[in-house]
Amino acid sequence: MVSRLLLSRFAPALASARRPAAAVPRHAFMGIRRYATADTEQHTMTVREALNLAMEEEMTRDENVFIIGEEVARYNGAYKVTKGLMDKFGEKRVVDTPITEMGFAGIAVGAAFQGLRPICEFMTFNFAMQAIDQIVNSAGKTYYMSGGNVPCPVVFRGPNGAASGVGAQHSQDYAAWYGSVPGLKVVSPWSAEDCKGLLKAAIRDPNPVVFLENEMLYGGHVVGLLASYWQGQVEKEGSDITIVAHSKMVTHSMEAAEELAKEGIKAEVINLRSIRPLDIDTIIKSVKKTNRLMIVEGGFPISSRARQFDYLDAPVERVTGADVPTPYATNLEALAFPDTPLITKVAKRALYRTN
Amino acid sequence: MAHQPPFSVRSRTEEENGSLACVRLLRRLPLGARGVQTTADTTQLHQAPSDASEPFTLKLHEDSFQTYNCPKPDLEVQVTKSELLEMYQQMTTMRRMEMAADALYKAKMIRGFCHLAIGQEAVSVGMEHGIEKDDRVITGYRCHPFAVLRGGSIKGVIAELLGRKGGMSQGKGGSMHIFTPSFFGGNGIVGAQVPVGAGAAFAQQYKGEKNCTFAMYGDGASNQGQVFEAYNMAKLWNLPTIFVCENNKYGMGTPAERSSSNTAYFTRGDKIPGLQVNGMDIIAAKQAVAYARKWAVDDQNGPLVLEFVTYRYGGHSMSDPGTTYRTREEVQRMRSTQDPIRGLQRYLEEWGVATEQELKAIDKEAKATVDAAVAEAKESPEPPVEDLWKDVYFKGTEPQFLRGREREEGKRFY
Numbered sequence: 001m002v003s004r005l006l007l008s009r010f011a012p013a014l015a016s017a018r019r020p021a022a023a024v025p026r027h028a029f030m031g032i033r034r035y036a037t038a039d040t041e042q043h044t045m046t047v048r049e050a051l052n053l054a055m056e057e058e059m060t061r062d063e064n065v066f067i068i069g070e071e072v073a074r075y076n077g078a079y080k081v082t083k084g085l086m087d088k089f090g091e092k093r094v095v096d097t098p099i100t101e102m103g104f105a106g107i108a109v110g111a112a113f114q115g116l117r118p119i120c121e122f123m124t125f126n127f128a129m130q131a132i133d134q135i136v137n138s139a140g141k142t143y144y145m146s147g148g149n150v151p152c153p154v155v156f157r158g159p160n161g162a163a164s165g166v167g168a169q170h171s172q173d174y175a176a177w178y179g180s181v182p183g184l185k186v187v188s189p190w191s192a193e194d195c196k197g198l199l200k201a202a203i204r205d206p207n208p209v210v211f212l213e214n215e216m217l218y219g220g221h222v223v224g225l226l227a228s229y230w231q232g233q234v235e236k237e238g239s240d241i242t243i244v245a246h247s248k249m250v251t252h253s254m255e256a257a258e259e260l261a262k263e264g265i266k267a268e269v270i271n272l273r274s275i276r277p278l279d280i281d282t283i284i285k286s287v288k289k290t291n292r293l294m295i296v297e298g299g300f301p302i303s304s305r306a307r308q309f310d311y312l313d314a315p316v317e318r319v320t321g322a323d324v325p326t327p328y329a330t331n332l333e334a335l336a337f338p339d340t341p342l343i344t345k346v347a348k349r350a351l352y353r354t355n
Numbered sequence: 356m357a358h359q360p361p362f363s364v365r366s367r368t369e370e371e372n373g374s375l376a377c378v379r380l381l382r383r384l385p386l387g388a389r390g391v392q393t394t395a396d397t398t399q400l401h402q403a404p405s406d407a408s409e410p411f412t413l414k415l416h417e418d419s420f421q422t423y424n425c426p427k428p429d430l431e432v433q434v435t436k437s438e439l440l441e442m443y444q445q446m447t448t449m450r451r452m453e454m455a456a457d458a459l460y461k462a463k464m465i466r467g468f469c470h471l472a473i474g475q476e477a478v479s480v481g482m483e484h485g486i487e488k489d490d491r492v493i494t495g496y497r498c499h500p501f502a503v504l505r506g507g508s509i510k511g512v513i514a515e516l517l518g519r520k521g522g523m524s525q526g527k528g529g530s531m532h533i534f535t536p537s538f539f540g541g542n543g544i545v546g547a548q549v550p551v552g553a554g555a556a557f558a559q560q561y562k563g564e565k566n567c568t569f570a571m572y573g574d575g576a577s578n579q580g581q582v583f584e585a586y587n588m589a590k591l592w593n594l595p596t597i598f599v600c601e602n603n604k605y606g607m608g609t610p611a612e613r614s615s616s617n618t619a620y621f622t623r624g625d626k627i628p629g630l631q632v633n634g635m636d637i638i639a640a641k642q643a644v645a646y647a648r649k650w651a652v653d654d655q656n657g658p659l660v661l662e663f664v665t666y667r668y669g670g671h672s673m674s675d676p677g678t679t680y681r682t683r684e685e686v687q688r689m690r691s692t693q694d695p696i697r698g699l700q701r702y703l704e705e706w707g708v709a710t711e712q713e714l715k716a717i718d719k720e721a722k723a724t725v726d727a728a729v730a731e732a733k734e735s736p737e738p739p740v741e742d743l744w745k746d747v748y749f750k751g752t753e754p755q756f757l758r759g760r761e762r763e764e765g766k767r768f769y
Binding site for chain 2: 066092095097098100102103104105106107108109110111112113114115116133134137138142143144145146147148149150151182183185205206207276277279280281
């Protein structure tokens, strides 16, 4: 399997790094090297630290890897994700740009065509709309249009989706937009494990990868199970309902699962992890078991991914962002995105419960 | 044949006034200062050549270049007979290829977009003679000659236009998406190739390569914001990028003066110096490109803007007759008085480099070469159905499944 190949390629690197122990020591897949920590001490890192370490390791390993974006070097990153990297690697490899997304995204694509491995940071993916032509048309489609002659090994990364109180223009979730483009790979990690493993894999991937982070997850010590690149991850096993989510919505879904568990409902939470390619098999396997499906994402409803399955006892419940540009007032903003109580309520509805 | 220069030279006073336009334009030609003279045959021979590989000196017309904050290129150019003959052969062959594409399009064997560079041959051939193999070139959609000259093949281009497996992009890209290891296309989105070209130069600098990238665009694309974004970063970081504006006076159906508040495209780099060149004279074109390369690579002066003043005889594309926004007389006049191939022909005959018979033989051979390539391209089959799913992702990194149009269609990779 390709995923096993990828894993075996970067498992040694992961082993040498400071690696967090899994919160729930479960065996998820075959082929994952389980880390033997003899002690019970929890080594955890924040999502931000995981991303930083992933980039540092890859830049050490391959001198063609460089970072380009606004405030990534001397400012240490608008959200401090690239902190310390300029000090370590110098300004040749951590490049501050003017505020010209279309231009520097194009430069990243050209550098990738020419054999480098750029990590192009967008301060948020809202600003990447200015550059979306370069991402979709120059990066995403060129390998196909050239008949396999011109690969584009670029990573576009940055915060995506809701932040807090930043208003409509700074809160959109683009997972479905980029996820609809064949030629791109689109990743939306959740835990620190996801972030470290998936960012390393993304940097090594010869395809253009859109790496969607979430600003509200950066500071968290979000612990999940060890990442496999292609596959969704069952973060919590259950038998009554399948909740599929990605990025921050996984946090809410896990909390909702806890709430539901108090009432005897066993929800299975799948961390999608990869939007494109989408791991349908994991979802189907789960739905066959639970017969109920709920999909949770921060994007607008019309664009959210929903699937009809043959194994359902109840219609698919789609829990999404509200179909409005994100409002600024706190109480209104809270009504624009899914949260834990909402997910709990809807899960019960799928189970035909009214309480 | 009569090659009358279409311009009269202005009085000395006007030149002293610092006007960019040193020549008066004839009435029918578009207004808006082309400073350079644009006939193809005003270069003078200084020493007669003897054998084919012995270099001899030519002197370009003093109005071959206009400069913006940079020194004028040397008007004396060293060439050899064999190089001149090669230029003639290449320009003739490229024109034949484009004409073949024209015919195939009209026969409905080529579909979609097809943008021909007939009239602009001196730019692509001149560039190829002024750069090194490992430099990089990127342009927009008027790309067929570049694809051949940069290491491709005529058969590969024609087969791509026909949508066949033997095409340089396996039939998957079409006219606008043809690449070679030193040519990054062929790009469909106007202007997008310019920052991408600056990115290739970024990588060349990063890796310490003694090369540069020619990022080409037209007068229509020159107003794109991303072009200025690329200018800014190239100048800020001293990237070895030559920004090349192929000014053929029309952006699709819009003359340059109707799209651009400043039609002196070579001055629009602001802090980046610029050079305007007679793009119909292949010797001038080659000299400008060599000058630009030396500027960026040897002298490490950072970016330069190069503007070739050139002309396309055809419309914007095969869907455009090219006569609704300009007169047939204008097109005819350009063809008969400023054609780059006829201009070079005149030099070659005048300087004793080749006789009319020899040049006719080259013409004939060019036609035969292209005809053979077209025949070979036509033999190539359509791509197999499996190729639909191929190269969406890098070989070996495909996802498990790519869905088709409905749930029973699709490709499972593993």
